[in-house]
Amino acid sequence: xxxxxxxxxxxxxxxxxxxxxxxxxxxxxxxxxxxxxxxxxxxxxxxxxxxxxxxxxxxxxxxxxxxxxxxxxxxxxxxxxxxxxxxxxxxxxxxxxxxxxxxxxxxxxxxxxxxxxxxxxxxxxxxxxxxxxxxxxxxxxxxxxxxxxxxxxxxxxxxxxxxxxxxxxxxxxxxxxxxxxxxxxxxxxxxxxxxxxxxxxxxxxxxxxxxxxxxxxxxxxxxxxxxxxxxxxxxxxxxxxxxxxxxxxxxxxxxxxxxxxxxxxxxxxxxxxxxxxxxxxxxxxxxxxxxxxxxxxxxxxxxxxxxxxxxxxxxxxxxxxxxxxxxxxxxxxxxxxxxxxxxxxxxxxxxxxxxxxxxxxxxxxxxxxxxxxxxxxxxxxxxxxxxxxxxxxxxxxxxxxxxxxxxxxxxxxxxxxxxxxxxxxxxxxxxxxxxxxxxxxxxxxxxxxxxxxxxxxxxxxxxxxxxxxxxxxxxxxxxxxxxxxxxxxxxxxxxxxxxxxxxxxxxxxxxxxxxxxxxxxxxxxxxxxxxxxxxxxxxx
Numbered sequence: 409x410x411x412x413x414x415x416x417x418x419x420x421x422x423x424x425x426x427x428x429x430x431x432x433x434x435x436x437x438x439x440x441x442x443x444x445x446x447x448x449x450x451x452x453x454x455x456x457x458x459x460x461x462x463x464x465x466x467x468x469x470x471x472x473x474x475x476x477x478x479x480x481x482x483x484x485x486x487x488x489x490x491x492x493x494x495x496x497x498x499x500x501x502x503x504x505x506x507x508x509x510x511x512x513x514x515x516x517x518x519x520x521x522x523x524x525x526x527x528x529x530x531x532x533x534x535x536x537x538x539x540x541x542x543x544x545x546x547x548x549x550x551x552x553x554x555x556x557x558x559x560x561x562x563x564x565x566x567x568x569x570x571x572x573x574x575x576x577x578x579x580x581x582x583x584x585x586x587x588x589x590x591x592x593x594x595x596x597x598x599x600x601x602x603x604x605x606x607x608x609x610x611x612x613x614x615x616x617x618x619x620x621x622x623x624x625x626x627x628x629x630x631x632x633x634x635x636x637x638x639x640x641x642x643x644x645x646x647x648x649x650x651x652x653x654x655x656x657x658x659x660x661x662x663x664x665x666x667x668x669x670x671x672x673x674x675x676x677x678x679x680x681x682x683x684x685x686x687x688x689x690x691x692x693x694x695x696x697x698x699x700x701x702x703x704x705x706x707x708x709x710x711x712x713x714x715x716x717x718x719x720x721x722x723x724x725x726x727x728x729x730x731x732x733x734x735x736x737x738x739x740x741x742x743x744x745x746x747x748x749x750x751x752x753x754x755x756x757x758x759x760x761x762x763x764x765x766x767x768x769x770x771x772x773x774x775x776x777x778x779x780x781x782x783x784x785x786x787x788x789x790x791x792x793x794x795x796x797x798x799x800x801x802x803x804x805x806x807x808x809x810x811x812x813x814x815x816x817x818x819x820x821x822x823x824x825x826x827x828x829x830x831x832x833x834x835x836x837x838x839x840x841x842x843x844x845x846x847x848x849x850x851x852x853x854x855x856x857x858x859x860x861x862x863x864x865x866x867x868x869x870x871x872x873x874x875x876x877x878x879x880x881x882x883x884x885x886x887x888x889x890x891x892x893x894x895x896x897x898x899x900x901x902x903x904x905x906x907x908x909x910x911x912x913x914x915x916x917x918x919x920x921x922x923x924x925x926x927x928x929x930x931x932x933x934x935x936x937x938x939x940x941x942x943x944x945x946x947x948x
Contacts, residue, residue: 409725409742412718414694416702422709423701430700430916433848436902437913441482444499448522455522460617461661463503463518463526466553466594469665470509470516477507477516478925479912480542481535486906488530497523498906500532501556504539506929509551510673513929515543518553521595526556533572534908540578542911545842546933549588549677550579551668554604555595572600579607583944590671592664593618593644593654599627602642605653609945610671612664613644613654620647652948681932687746692920693724699916703785705849707825713738713753713785716823720744720920721751729772730765737762739769741778745924747931748778753823754786758830759795763803766833770810779817779927782835788828788855807833817842817930821919822850822901822910837909843926845919846910850901857895861888 417423448462455462461469471477484500487493503518517539519526528536543550582589591608597620605611605620613620621642628634628641639646647653656671658664699719702711718724721742729739736756742749750773752766773780789795789804811818811833820834820841831852835841854860865888869879897903905913914922 409723409727411693412714412724412726414698414715414718415712416698416715418698418701422704426702426704427700429705430703430847430849433705433901434915437483437848437915440486440498440902441479444482444497444520444523447497448520451522458617459660460594461665462522463520463553463555466592466661466665467503467507467516467518469662470551470553470668471507472509472511475508476925477505478922479503479505480539481905481908481910482912483902483905484535484908485529485531487903488906496906497529499523499529500535500908501527501529502532502535504535506542506548506925509549510669512672512675512677513548513932514551514672515539515548516551516553519556519594521555524557526595528556531906531908533568533575536575537578538908538911540575540582542843543587544578544582544585546929547585547587547936547938548929548933549590549672549675550582551672552589552591552604552608554591554593554597554601556601557596557598569600576600576603576607579604580944583607583609584941586938586940588675590668592658592668593620594661594664595619596624597642598622598624606947610656611647611654612656612658612667612671613648614658614660614664615644617661618644618647618654620653680937681935689743689746690723692719692721694719696917696920699919703824703847703849703916707785707787707849707851710755711785711824713755713783713823714740716783717742717751717753720923721749722746729769734759734761734763734765737766739765744781744920744927747924747927748776749781749923749927750776750778751781751783752834753783754830754834757787757790758804758807758833759790760798760800760803763789763800763807763833767803767806767810770807770814774815777816779819779930780814780835781923782818782820782841784820784822784826784831784834784836784850785824786827786830786834787825788830789833804829804833811835811839817927817934819923819926819930820844821923822846822852823916824850826850826852827855842930844910845912845914845922846901846905847916847919848901848913851899852901852904852909853895853899855895857892857899860895861891864888864891 483498486498487496490496499520502520507516579589589608590610591605592612593605595617597604602620602622619638619642648657656667658667696719702715717740727741737758738753740751818835818841872879
């Protein structure tokens with residue numbers, strides 16, 4: 409395939425300014441991740457006194473030595489539990505990600521019990537449901553490290569209680585699909601939380617620490633007047649000896665983690681996969697560090713997305729599909745660590761020709777069985793009389809139909825702008841890509857803030873004119889600024905990631921390795937045979 413010849417000057421003032429803005433975004437991301445970890449670590453003395461490991465220590469012990477861990481939705485809840493950027497703690501009350509245990513790639517979820525006793529915080533439920541979905545789609549064993557106070561009654565909302573049932577439904581569906589659900593009960597599981605071990609296929613409990621009951625001593629006393637201890641109601645020894653809720657009794661957290669690793673090893677999960685024959689590939693000829701220099705914080709400034717693609721694909725070799733037709737929409741074939749991919753990106757708005765080209769390309773990739781990667785950088789579909797008369801609605805809809813019904817894995821990276829229906833045509837969150845990650849300068853909105861404010865200004869002035877009124881310039885300016893502020897703040901990637909509208913914000917330099925990991929996960933899922941059952945594993 410042709411090797412891409414870069415025309416980008418990394419030493420230019422523009423490149424250096426863009427690099428600085430991107431580094432500031434990455435620094436903000438790392439600060440927020442560190443804030444969660446440090447907030448959890450404040451409980452270190454309490455955990456030490458109880459002879460327990462902190463949640464991140466549990467995960468580190470669970471993972472294979474020197475293996476990688478891909479965090480998911482690490483900013484969940486940011487700016488949702490508190491509007492103050494300086495005090496809002498992201499994470500949603502849990503740590504989640506994909507890691508390797510005894511040679512098996514697994515979905516791992518751990519209650520962040522160092523923060524508010526592991527109670528599920530704002531957007532924690534959405535995060536939990538999302539990682540369950542990823543595990544189900546990609547046939548990943550689901551490993552749950554539980555120590556949670558459950559719902560925070562001080563922040564009780566009835567919709568959280570009702571919709572929280574989806575969490576338990578999904579555990580049952582994972583088991584039914586033939587995907588093991590393994591729980592290490594490090595601490596309490598009360599009320600609804602008790603159904604986490606109840607709906608697991610294998611449960612490991614810790615002597616003197618694990619608790620699982622539908623009603624703890626305070627609620628039991630309030631409801632029935634009965635006085636009972638936590639151990640009698642739901643202790644580890646009781647459940648492993650009497651109810652059978654626990655299969656294994658561990659002496660402490662480290663012992664429990666060791667048992668979990670043995671259980672995963674005995675799944676023999678990779679028996680039908682050929683994991684010892686990695687695909688051959690060449691590294692890109694262009695440096696990944698250049699990815700810091702390419703996207704501007706001012707998304708009106710253009711960038712040739714081929715420059716980004718050439719720094720992601722093997723050998724920087726690109727085969728461009730229909731390069732002269734609909735040239736603002738890029739459709740490119742390449743390889744990422746040996747995996748064939750079709751890449752769709754944007755060098756401007758999606759016009760009629762671009763929409764038709766993308767629809768054709770998606771159909772071809774589905775015919776070939778080649779995964780699709782969307783690198784979003786679009787202001788949306790082209791508007792205007794000429795575009796409308798050429799059939800923009802039907803052609804844009806055709807592209808959306810192709811994205812919606814594609815039969816191959818689709819992975820989305822929000823690099824820059826993701827505006828209007830371009831978010832839909834480029835496989836945004838609503839179109840259920842297998843994975844969706846964002847860069848630190850990405851923005852998502854129905855339109856830009858100034859566009860929205862100008863639109864509202866025109867509409868308001870026209871309405872007042874019909875009534876014979878004249879708009880107050882000061883009020884009009886205040887409204888304009890307010891709308892711009894609202895749109896800009898909600899378009900910010902850290903806000904949208906806090907809403908769990910992506911699977912995480914990533915350093916652009918990590919994009920290739922993350923895409924390679926996701927492609928490998930999708931590839932293994934395609935070739936892995938499960939043994940589904942009618943109802944899942946019933947506890948005996």
